[in-house]
Amino acid sequence: MAHLFEAGHIGGMTLRNRMIKSATFESMSGPNGECTEELRAYHRRIAGGGVAMVIAAYIGVHPSGVAYANQSRLDRDELIPGFRELTRQVHDQGALVAAQLNHAGRVADESLIGHPPLGPSPVPDKLLRTRPREMTEEEIETVLDAYAAAAVRAVEAGFDAVQLHCAHGYLISQFLSPATNQRKDRWGGTLENRQRFALEAVRRTRRAVGPAYPLLVKLNFEDFIRNGFTTSEAVDTARKMVREGVDAIEVSGGFTESVFYIARGGIPIERILEGLSLPKRMALGTLLRAMEGRVRLEEGYNLEGARAIKAAVHVPVISVGGFRSREVMERVLQQGEADFISIARPLIREADLPDKFRRGESEKATCVSCNLCLTEMGRGNPVRCYYTG
Numbered sequence: 001m002a003h004l005f006e007a008g009h010i011g012g013m014t015l016r017n018r019m020i021k022s023a024t025f026e027s028m029s030g031p032n033g034e035c036t037e038e039l040r041a042y043h044r045r046i047a048g049g050g051v052a053m054v055i056a057a058y059i060g061v062h063p064s065g066v067a068y069a070n071q072s073r074l075d076r077d078e079l080i081p082g083f084r085e086l087t088r089q090v091h092d093q094g095a096l097v098a099a100q101l102n103h104a105g106r107v108a109d110e111s112l113i114g115h116p117p118l119g120p121s122p123v124p125d126k127l128l129r130t131r132p133r134e135m136t137e138e139e140i141e142t143v144l145d146a147y148a149a150a151a152v153r154a155v156e157a158g159f160d161a162v163q164l165h166c167a168h169g170y171l172i173s174q175f176l177s178p179a180t181n182q183r184k185d186r187w188g189g190t191l192e193n194r195q196r197f198a199l200e201a202v203r204r205t206r207r208a209v210g211p212a213y214p215l216l217v218k219l220n221f222e223d224f225i226r227n228g229f230t231t232s233e234a235v236d237t238a239r240k241m242v243r244e245g246v247d248a249i250e251v252s253g254g255f256t257e258s259v260f261y262i263a264r265g266g267i268p269i270e271r272i273l274e275g276l277s278l279p280k281r282m283a284l285g286t287l288l289r290a291m292e293g294r295v296r297l298e299e300g301y302n303l304e305g306a307r308a309i310k311a312a313v314h315v316p317v318i319s320v321g322g323f324r325s326r327e328v329m330e331r332v333l334q335q336g337e338a339d340f341i342s343i344a345r346p347l348i349r350e351a352d353l354p355d356k357f358r359r360g361e362s363e364k365a366t367c368v369s370c371n372l373c374l375t376e377m378g379r380g381n382p383v384r385c386y387y388t389g
Contacts, residue, residue: 002333004326005358008052008340010316011214011247013096013160015052015340018333019354022250022320022342023057023100023163023218025068027377033060033073035082038382040089046347047093050354054090055098055163055342056083059154062146064139065103065171066112070380074099074150080157087158098161098216099154101205103143105171106132106180107256118143120174120181120188120197127257127287129280140187140197143171147201148208151215161214161247164201168262169255172198173220176237177229177255195237199244206245216318217241218250221305224258231308238309250318250342251306257287263345264297264322265369272375297369299328306338318342325364326357348373349385 002008005017028039043054060066060073073079083099090097106119107128118139119132135143151162166172174180175197181188187196206215219241221234238249254262269288273281302321310317319338323329329341346353346365356362372386 002339004330004333004341008316010161010216010340012212013053013214015096016094017050017052017354017358018340019051019329020318020340020342021046021051021054021347022344023055023165024344024348024374024383025058025071025377026383027068027070027380028382029070029072031069033066033071033075034079035072035086039072040086042383043086043097044089044093046351047090047095047097049347049350049352050358051095051347053096053098053160055100056086056159057100058102058165059099059150061101061103061150062143064113064115064118064143065105065108067104067108068380069109069112074101074153074157075146077153080153083154083157083159087160091158096160098163098214099157099159100163100165100218101147101150101154102165103146103171105174106130107169119171121183123180123182125169125256127259127284129283134183144197144200144204148204151205152208155209155213161216162205162209163216163218163250164205165218166198167218167220167252167254169223169257172201173223173229173255176220176233177223179223179225179227179255191233191236195240198237199240202241202244202246211245214247215245216248216250217246218252219309220253220255221251221302221308222253223255224253224261225255228255231305234305235308235312238313242313242315246315248316248318248340249309249313250320251302251309252320253302253305258291260288260291260295260371263371263374264295264301266371267292267295268370268372268375271372272378297322299323299325300332303332303337310336310338316340320344322369324367327363345369345373348383349387
């Protein structure tokens, strides 16, 4: 079985070890989605710490899917050169780099996109208080083509792979979930219909980048919301995605309305609520406090889903979710529960954690999972470790 510092393969890529920097929104791009020197320096630092591949996060594929003012985008050709410099700098550190492509769907920011956010159905988001408009057939086709076009730009920018974000309550995840997809046409209802948007995004992207270019997806195994996407549905979806040409699956869980199931640990409620109006504070505070009592932090908290999907597909499975110690990562790999381990918060705090593990200088990350990094990112501040304890 694999070991943490054994080389691995995804599609035609050779990764120098089994540790991947999972995509986490950086909040470092320019106001029009352009790659900045700050963003390049962030990924350069992590790549230089010994990780095998970094995944640049939350890259918008279409103007209607923008959620943050400082979000990366590849929806226009003029953005390619800045990202080409990012990929060059990551490669100079000996790591590979993938582009995570995404459309925010119902959680896009209306003030940025200029119209109400789009979604499979007009189901509001209880946490972020957004109210989407149901997408028309023409809008669905436009956005599907935008995924493929953004993937082509990623290839031109020198990315080694693309990852379609099919998790965490963003647009593809919204189509998959019965909680947010209540359509009565060919895009909703049955599991087969709810899968159609995701599979078509995979199909068009694969066609656009060619048969050999590495194509990954990030997929929920559970939404952790009422009437959400389930493990059995995820297994079926994963099988079909692989048949359409997916080379690896990163298995995660959680939705926007169950956000701290995605990143378990501390919930800095007061900091999250700071500056909000009283009605928003009351509604959001109630949801967060209810979540606080249910979220359990343990290393490998999405392994149940990784195991189920790994048993069903023949491509590498990447497990993300609370990994902190070398011992646990090694055990997961050696037992064949996953083929790669992806982490984010530990590398935000300690970019050189992989090298520390490799040299025997550390056995466990110093990250305490306080989630201040994600809270500040959500407030528009650059992602970094804000822990001062």
